Amino acid sequence: MEKNMKEKETSVIRYFFLNTSFHGFRYISEEGRHWTERIFWAVCCLLSWIATGLLIWSAWNDFQSNAISFVVDTTYLDWDTNFPSITICETDNQKNIAEFTDRTFGDPHDYNLDEMVKEQVFFRGMSFYTLQLCGPTAQVVSNECFLKNFSDFSEQVRSKCNHILKVCKWNNVEFDCCNYFRHVDTEMGTCFGINSMQSRDVKVPFYEMVSNRKTGPGTLYLEVHGFANLYILGQQEVPSTTTSLSDTLQILPHIRYHRYFAVKEIENQPEVQYVSINQRKCRFSHESDLDVYRHYSYSACCVQCRKDAQLKKCGCSHHLMPNTPFKMQCNITGLDCLNKNYNDLAVIKPSWANRPGLFCDCLPSCTEIELSIVKDEKKGIIADHAVVELSLERLPTERFKRNVVRGKLDLIVSMGGATALFLGASILSFVEIIYYFSVRPLSDTAMKNKRAKKRRFHPNVRMDTTNRIPPRVD
DSSP states (O other), rough: OOOOOOHHHHHHHHHHHHHOOOOTTHHHHHHTTTTTHHHHHHHHHHHHHHHHHHHHHHHHHHHSSSSEEEEOOOTTTTTEEEOOEEEEEEEOOOOHHHHHHHHHHHHSOOOOOHHHHHHHHTTOOOOOOOOHSSSOOOOOOOTTSSSSOOHHHHHHEEEEEHHEEEEEEETTTOOOHHHHHEEEEEETTTEESSOOOTOTTTTTOOOEEEETTTSSOOOEEEESEEEEEEEEETTTTOOOOOOOOGGEEEEEEETTEEEEEEEEEEEEEGGGGSHHHHTTTTOTOOOOOOOOOOOHHHHHHHHHHHHHHHHHSSSSSSSTTTOOOOGGOOOOOHHHHHHHHEEEEEEBOOOTTOOOOOOOHHHOOOTOOOEEEEEEEEEEEEESSSSEEEEEOOOOOOOOEEESSSSSHHHHHHHHHHHHHOOOOOHHHHHHIIIIIHHHHHHEEEEEHHHHHHHHHHEEEEEOOSSSSOOOOO
C-alpha cells in the first residue's frame, strides 16, 4: 500500500512537470531523456527560480522603503501661498490674579498664594510655590490651599479674546479679531489661534490669507494687550512647551514688533494618501490616532506622548492637558510626582541620547511647512499695548513635492515582469500548482468513486475511461 501511494505521488508530480506552463520543467520529467539533459534543465530551472525570487524581493524592498520621492518644485508663477496659523497664548496677568486671589482667599492674604495661582494658571511643568505651600512636605498646610480646583484657576484668571486682541488687519484691511481668533486648547492653557485646524470651534471659517503674484507678500497687523507668546505655525500644528524659540515671539507692552519670514510649503501628489504610512513616513492630518487633538501633527503627537508619559509615571496628567477628564487630572500628590520627574517629562530627546528626557516616536505631518525667520525689528512705542506685524518677506520660488514613484501597480508590473522573463509564467501558472496538487487529485478520486458505484449497480455496463486527456508529451 505504501508503494502504491508513493507511485501515485510520483505520477502526480510527473504529470505536473509534463503539463505545467512553467518553462523547462517538462524536459526534466520526459521519458527518453538522458540524465545529463535532466541535470542541465534542473540547474536552469533552479537558477531561473532563484533569479525570480531575488528580483521580486528587490522590487518588494523598493516598494516598502523607496516608494516616495521628495523633490523641489520651482514652477512658482501660479502658486497661492497660505499664511501660517498664528496662535497667541497669554503668559502673565497680575491684575486678574490679584482680583481672583482677593476674591477667593480674602484681603489681606498670604501673597505666596498669588504665586501659586500664577504657577498653575500658566503651568510649565514645575510647581515650586504650590508644593511649598500645599505639598506633602509643607511644614504647615494652609486651609486655603484647596478652596478651588487647579483647573478653576485658569478659567477665572485668563483673559478673554476681546481683552487680548483689539485691532486686526490683513493687508491693511481690518477684520473682527475674535470672529477668527478662536479657542485652541494647549498644554499651556487656552490660547487663541487664527486658521488653526485644532481650534475648539469646528464650524469657524478660516480667514482667507493668501499671497500670490496679484496680491504680493501678505502682512498681518495685530494690537496685543498684556503679556503673551505669539506662535507662527502650520495650520495643523499646536503650541507646546517644546515649541522652537524661532517659532515664538515674546510680546511685551509698549513695543512694536515686525517679523519677516519665508515659507516653503509641501505639496503631495493625490496618490500619496493611498501609500501606507510606513512607506511615506508621514501622516496626514485626518490620520490621527490621538486623543488630545482631532487632527494629527508632529507637535500634537508630542503632546500626546507627554500625556501618556505623565499617566504612566504618575497616574495622572496636569490640569491644562487638552481633553483630560477631571478624574485624570493631578491633585497635589500628582503635581509633586510631575515636579520630581520634570527632567524626564519636559524635554524631547532622540532615541539615541543618554541625557534625561522624553523620547516620542512621532512622524512628521505630510503637509507641514518650513518656516525661516529672515529679519526681526523691535522698537519702543508710547501706547500701553504691543503692535505686531508679521510679513511674508517674499513670495516663495520653490516648494517641496512628494511624489509616488513605486505604487502598487508598479510592484505588480515588476513582479510580473520578473516571473515572465525567467519562468515564462503568468498568474495562472501558479494557479496550476493548486490545481494539479489539490483540485485534480480530489476530482480523480471523486470520479473513481462514481465509476465504482456504477459498477456495483450495473455490473454488465462497461465504463468508458477513454475521455481522460492524456499527458502532453512533445
